[in-house]
Amino acid sequence: MLFLAEPGFATGLGADANIPAITLPSAEAPVVTETADPSTDVAPVDPDTPLAGQPEAPVAPAEPAFVPAATLAALVDATPRPAEVDPELRCLAGAVYFESRGESLAGQLAVAHVIINRAQSGRFPDSYCGVVHQRRQFSFLRGGKMPRIRESSAQWTRALAIAQIARDGSWKNKAPGALFFHARYVRPAWRKTRVAQIDNHIFYR
Secondary structure (H helix, E strand, O other), rough: OOOOOOOOOOOOOOHOOEEEEOOOOOOOOOOOEEEEEEEEOOOOOOOOOOOOOOOOOOOOOOOOEOOOOHHHHHHHHHHOOOOOHHHHHHHHHHHHHHOOOOHHHHHHHHHHHHHHHHHHOOOOOOOOOHOOOOOOOEOOOEEOEEEOOOOOOOHHHHHHHHHHHHHOOOOOOOOOOOOOEOOOOOOOOOOHHHHHHOOOOOOOO
């Protein structure tokens, strides 16, 4: 689950499928052998907390492309697994994997968009890896490092596809503009504008 430092986590083709594409270089996040509980949550963050400096490249605007798919599940199945996963995509997919791999595809997509929205907001680090590794944001990190991922698993394959779909903007996000999320059982002290509840997560902006 997402730790909110500043509180901090298909439908038919016609309206939903519209793919832009971005390529985001950055330093690769270190890996450790410890596995994480997929039910971890984002802890609230103080809005005045300064952003840690991040070396990763800023997120660039997307350029549209189009891929036919009748449902999000079909689009996930049709999204090829990249031969090599660049560091930014790994950070984005890793957050999806550890935060929401037990959720529906729509829930996983919403989590991916929180990372993307933060990187584009000007209020958080301007890269996916910078957002994911920001202090006190995501509890799945161990000593600031991403745990080892079971890369042969179907869950990782889906997380990679969801990350690409979110990055490319090729499917409608059900929590538009969300910058934070937490599990339903969490009762944060902060107040934000609620955007949506999807599966076990509530999303805010």
